[in-house]
Amino acid sequence: MSIFSKIMDAISFKGTRPTQTGQHEAQPAPGASIPGLAPQAAPAPAIPPAVAQPPLQDVDVEAQLSQLAQGKTLNWQSSIVDLMKLLGIDSSLENRKDLARELGYTGALDGSADMNIWLHKATMCKLAENGGKVPASMTD
Numbered sequence: 001m002s003i004f005s006k007i008m009d010a011i012s013f014k015g016t017r018p019t020q021t022g023q024h025e026a027q028p029a030p031g032a033s034i035p036g037l038a039p040q041a042a043p044a045p046a047i048p049p050a051v052a053q054p055p056l057q058d059v060d061v062e063a064q065l066s067q068l069a070q071g072k073t074l075n076w077q078s079s080i081v082d083l084m085k086l087l088g089i090d091s092s093l094e095n096r097k098d099l100a101r102e103l104g105y106t107g108a109l110d111g112s113a114d115m116n117i118w119l120h121k122a123t124m125c126k127l128a129e130n131g132g133k134v135p136a137s138m139t140d
Contacts, residue, residue, distance in 0.1 A: 003089065003099040004126060010087035011132065012059045061124070061132040077138065080120040099123070 001009075065076055065086060074082040080099075084091035096119060097109040103122040107115055124138040 002102050003095055004102050004123070006089050007084075007087060007123060008127070008130065010089065011061055011064050011127065059132045061127050061134045062138075078117075078120060080116050080123065083120060083123070 076083040081091045093111045128134040
């Protein structure tokens with residue numbers, strides 16, 4: 001599962017969007033026959049579940065995060081590291097590099113302040129693109 005998908009799941013409450021299991025029912029091998037029965041045509045291959053996730057439905061991102069942050073001293077409003085910590089997602093440099101690649105960051109993947117500021121803004125913009133309500137101050 002991508003880092004951004006984990007962020008979406010943590011904010012939108014698990015179960016509000018269908019998940020992709022990647023599991024398929026076992027199918028008999030094509031051309032396999034059972035003694036005493038006439039051969040049958042090979043079954044149609046199973047159709048994998050859709051890869052695209054439907055957009056969030058009116059999830060107030062700021063309200064959800066504020067509720068999660070009660071009693072915690074995290075600067076999730078502007079820090080990608082604190083946002084990830086708040087959501088229970090590993091905020092290591094490696095995970096932030098993965099998130100940066102997912103979101104299309106083209107700068108140096110060095111954990112710099114520039115990279116982290118860009119990541120926070122890009123994450124909030126992507127949440128907004130997917131139907132989340134995000135304050136303009138977090139996407140500008």
